[in-house]
Amino acid sequence: MNFPVEQQFAPAPAPAPNFVGQGTAVEQSRAVAEVQAAVIVARQFPRNEALAIQKMKTAFQQKNLAARSFFRFNRGGSNVNGETIQFAKELARCWGNIHHGLAELRRDDVAGESEMQAWAWDLETNERSSTTFIVPHSRWTKTNGSTRLEDPRDVYESNSNNGARRLREMIFTVLPSWYREQAKEIATNTLNNGEGDKPRSQRIADAITSFEGLGVTVDQIETKLGRDSDKWTNIDLGQLQIIYQSLQRGEVTRDEEFPPQRVTVSEIHQQATTSTPDSEPSADTGTAKQWPAAAQPGSGARP
Structure with missing residues (x-):
């Protein structure tokens, strides 16, 4: 008997698995019944x-x-x-x-x-x-x-x-x-206004205390929000709630949200100048010890 060329060289179908575990069969039946119900x-x-x-x-x-x-x-x-x-x-x-x-x-x-x-x-x-x-x-x-x-x-x-x-x-x-x-609008309003059981001043104090527990100072929070703590609005408090939860979940780091304050070179020099005295007190007289005129540093003379 002659067959068309397409049938002669057609690939054989893949054999179906002849064994299904009992656990697999039970799980499949349970899933189908659950969806139907x-x-x-x-x-x-x-x-x-x-x-x-x-x-x-x-x-x-x-x-x-x-x-x-x-x-x-x-x-x-x-x-x-x-x-x-x-x-x-x-x-x-x-x-x-x-x-x-x-x-x-x-x-x-x-x-x-x-x-x-x-x-x-x-x-x-x-x-x-x-x-x-x-x-x-x-x-x-x-x-x-x-x-x-x-x-x-x-x-x-x-x-x-x-x-x-x-x-x-x-x-x-x-x-x-x-x-x-x-739902998003309602959740945002809840964050901004709270549940109505606390005045804003108490909510501000609670927010500062919570962030201090994470090592964030009130100065850093005020710098981020751009206003003093007594001028924080309900929207500011809602935003702080989101930041606090993100910090707790590890989605953001403390330094990313509240970068440490940068210190300039001039501030370092100014601090060193104010903290270091110009002269040392004398152990004998308690007054400033002066160098002899002939023994000034750089003169090459011996004291």
Whole structure:
């Protein structure tokens, strides 16, 4: 029997795996059942947008959540600001029927990298956003450059930190932009005005005390804000909250936000002049000891 040339030289299909572990099969079945149940529940209980807005307002009027809603760090000499992963997760919880997660698809210890996937899925509208990316098992610092990570815990933390940024963007993709902006405005107002339980003077004192615990003086804060502490506004206090949280999370260093004061050469000379006396007191008379006229320094005479 003759066959067409295309069929004679067609590549053989790859053999399918003939063995699937019991644990893998159970996990696959569980994942499928979980997704099916989530979709059914989302259709039976659709979101109430008015209730979702009210839940969001209540959540971001809390000072603790508002303080963890923004990040700030220095890159290339300029400040980078944005919303944190905690902000995105809380927004997804308030909106409802949002399924999101981060998974490690593959780990290659020889190549030193992990293949990760971040996704967010609106079960009600069936809108899904996902991204797959590679995370190297290394950490880069300004002093030591790139350092290979060998400890499994260090690898896990690196994957989680890199994946959190992608997960945040995936959640923002499936959420309405107006919902996100409204939550951002409420959180900012909460930071600026506080919860209304303390006067501004007390909030200023608390801010100074908190930064002093990090080794930052009030003079450095006043220099950064460009005004004395008694003239700080609510916006200044809100900005200090973001800086303090970023310092606590290690996103920015103290010297980056509050550079040490530079001392000029003239100031050093002036300080040396005022601190060093022109003459030494005599041990015998208690008065200034004078050089003999013939024994002045540089005259070559012996005293």
